[in-house]
Amino acid sequence: MGITKLFPAAVLLDLYVQYVGESHNWTAPAYYGADLDAYTNVNMCIQKNISIDENDLTLAISIYNLLDENHYEYPGFSELSRKIMGSVKYEF
Secondary structure: OOOEEEEHHHEEEEEEEEEEOOOOOOOOOOOOOOOOOOEHHHHHOOOOOEEEEEEEEEEEEEEOOOOOOOOOOOOOOOEEEEEEEEEEEEOO
C-alpha cells in the first residue's frame, strides 16, 4: 500500500508500506524446511524537480526499510537492514 503526495515547489513524497507474512517449509534443496519470520517494510522517496531553461533536473533521496526492522527475505542470505540512496538525473 502506498501514498504519493505532491507538495508545492515540485516536491514529491512517496511512502510505501509492505507486509510479508511468515514463510514456512521452503522446498529449495539447499534450504529445505527453512522458516522465515514475518516483517513489515516502510520505504520512502523524496524527490525535487527543477527546471533549468528547457531542461529538467531531478534530485531524490530514497530510504528502504525506514524503520530499520532487520529481516531475512530468503533463507541462507544476509539479513537486510536500512538502506539510503541518493540520485541525480538531468534531462536535456
